[in-house]
Amino acid sequence: MTQWYEPITVSEWLKRTLSFFNLLLLVALATLLFSEFRFDWGERLVGNYLASTNALRPEVGIVWKTGNQASRAHTALDSMVTERQDTARAVQGAATFAALSGIVLPGQWTSLDSDRFKELYLGLAPDVASELISPSELVWLFGSPGLTRIFCQGTPQGLEIYFLGSDNRVIRQLDLDHSFLSGLENQGASFSGKLEDIPGFAGRIFPADRFFNVLLALPKEVQPDLITTPELLLREKGTIVRAGIWNEAKSGYIRLGFEFQENGHTKIVFVRAREWAVWRLSMGLAKGDQ
């Protein structure tokens, strides 16, 4: 029996080869191939399919990595700038230098409007203001054409304020360390308790009458430098029973503590005194001891 795949004659062979089915298949394939070469429908099909799934696919690859790095960099930069701007805004609202130091934390910095600085400075008691910078020097600084701006920077020690000239060169630097700042806060503040409770006064506590007798015996020009802010003491209602001299001088000033008694309650009011005046007072008090 002749197999279907074994044509016995040439005509049979041709007939089978050029059968309708074969020709159709051939034409279909040729059309497919030609149209693909001609119209790129395969690429388009795949391309469009991939475009439809684009949003579902991951953001991977060099370009995305670079993009993400850029995005992270911008986020980091934005946070730096935002922090600076927040600090700058908060600084304009600070009512005291102590508040300023609470805003400009260590490592932070900002520019300080010169009017703002003047307000803060004028808000200080005259003796404290002089301790920070003498008014005449400040007048000269603000009057000099070299001053371009004021810059403050938080440090672990407190706050540094720079008066800058051209090229950010420091013309004058003010260091407001923590002890100075706390002094500002304590100025006129009272402490419930007795002088003995404060170690800084140890060994330098005197009865009020003795303290004032020696003080009043000092030349008239010395006395204002010992009680530089009498209003702080005058507004208290009790009686002064004792006075103490702090064991440390700071920027030419020494703190004095006055122990007030009122209705069985004792409290201490702190004021600043010029170091050289306190030295003369101490000499007088020491003579009394002998």
Next chain:
Amino acid sequence: MKTLNSIYYIARLSFYALLAFAGVAFLVVTCLIFVAAKDLPQVPEPLGRIIDVPQTEVFAVTGERLMTLGGRVPVPLSSVSTHFLDAVVATEDHRFFEHHGLNKLRTLKALYITLFKPGKIQGASTITQQLAKNLFFSFEKTYLRKFRELLVAFQIEATSTKQEILHAYINQIHFGAGAQGIEKASQLFFGIPASDLNLGQASLLAGLPKSPTRYNPFRHYDRALKRRNTVLKRMVAVGAIEALAAREAMETRPQLIARQGDSRTGSYFVDALINQLVEKYGEEVVFHGGIKVFSTLDTRLQAAADGAVAKGLVRLDEMMGLKQGDAPLPQGALVAIDTGSGAVKAMVGGRDYFQTEFNRAVQSRRQPGSGFKPFLFYAALNDLGLNPASVLTDKPVTVEINGAPDWRPQNFERRFKGGMVLKQALTHSVNTIAAQLVERTGPAAVIRTAQRCGIKSPLEEIYSIALGTCGVTPLEMASAFSTFATNGVRHEPFLIWRVEDPFGRVIDEHIAQGKRVLDPEITFQVVDMMRSVVDNGSGRNVRRLGFTRPAAGKTGTTDSFNDAWFTGFTPSLSVSVWTGFDREKKLAVKGRVGITGGRAAAPIWAEFMKEALKNEPERDFPIPGGIRFEAVDPVTGCAPEGDGSLGTDLNSVHQVFRVPLKEDQILCQGEEKP
């Protein structure tokens, strides 16, 4: 008939097998597409977004843009020379405007060559495929990567126009030498915008992406030209240009802009600055943040420094009998600092950045030799109550050291001159007197002074510290001597004035803050001694070379002549120069006599200073209140006999000195009277 049957049988079988294979292949490819599509990278939309990354820019204090980092600034097709567009299309993918991501005929040809011609490989990537690869894939060569790249290319073709694709391609393609994108390449190689490229330049650039390193025109210019000619021939072949135009272009030799070399910064200063930035902000912010960095570099001073170091090293080569091409050649470094702020105005870290990026100005710790003596003399004046007119004796000295051999320092000239005032001792760099001083102050005092002035390298507490046996960098020396120039006010050296984000908001700025670290009067006395070094002593080469402004400094040469220094300053600029070999090797005239800092480094210093200060008014060192000047006999330390007029004979042992004294200091109160 049987044969016919067999043929028919085979043909039929082959046909159906092929059909089956095609069917299976189609199915496999379809499955592969579905599988691969899942983790294909997402293509950004629009495509142009991917190349819009701002670049970090570094500016000189004089306003010039020194360099850009990272980022890309895309240019529209309309701003690119048509010569380049034609060249790149003709070379990379001449059917770019016809296909849909795949050049099938070229791919089949490449496949045939790859399969049937072992050892030969032909690329068939279209511009779109190259774009897909550059944007999303690593350069790992695998069939799967190739397939995924092809799929992305199809998607890009389906969603973008040919113009968008070409725009993305020319703006992200690598041309080598750190140039990514046509605009940067055009600027880097020719210093012109991409729109101005002529045919010769455009075709040269279009030839580079095939192998940016191999065809780097800075390094292989002739090879790049050969490739350029191939590009031109391709352009003729595809009808982009006439043969005549190609021939004319082939005859040109496009002029590259000088001193770019490659992708590196080309500047020791910028390298040091980038290191600082990365340390402070991290790589992402520096390379991808698009920040603007305003540096302290003064381009005029930098050019003067480059010139002075290059000229000085050539002179040193000649002195040593070395020729270009000999190896190793001595190296040099220079750092110039503005004394009033600490700003680093110029920095040279070596002979040629493109030969070695090692920055000797900040990374190399070398022994400063006698260059360290000013710190010792300050410590001696401060701690021992001496003054510049105090007399000590130049004599053999033996310093006993517990648990170690005695220290017996020798003078450079190997002879002893007897009694002399301290000013004379520093002027002529007398080692035995330095040894006597350090024995009395202790090495800790010298270290303390050096550190106060700004030396940060570790310093060993040994007596020989007085003779500079601990390594320091030229940056430290320039900075430390700057403290002397300001009568004891130290400014921290810095490279960056201000950093801004891409929108111009300040994120950091330098406050030039001085800190008093030395007594001004004693510092002035030391400065006066150092002026004498320049005027009459080991640094007088500076005067011989015509630098006449008020200046102070100190030479330094190590015992073995491995290091030769000169660090000096005027009231406004402090500059340290080091010369020597990277490895231990003596600087010597044709292998014999050693070369000192006064001969090797001082001329570079003088050359630089003459140029750097040429437009500045002359200034003298400010004299602190409480300083008075007295004439003194350099041997007795007393007022000179006779009229006390200052001697002019530089070689005279009995030249009369003028010394600055503090209010409480008097003459003839010498330590040792001869």
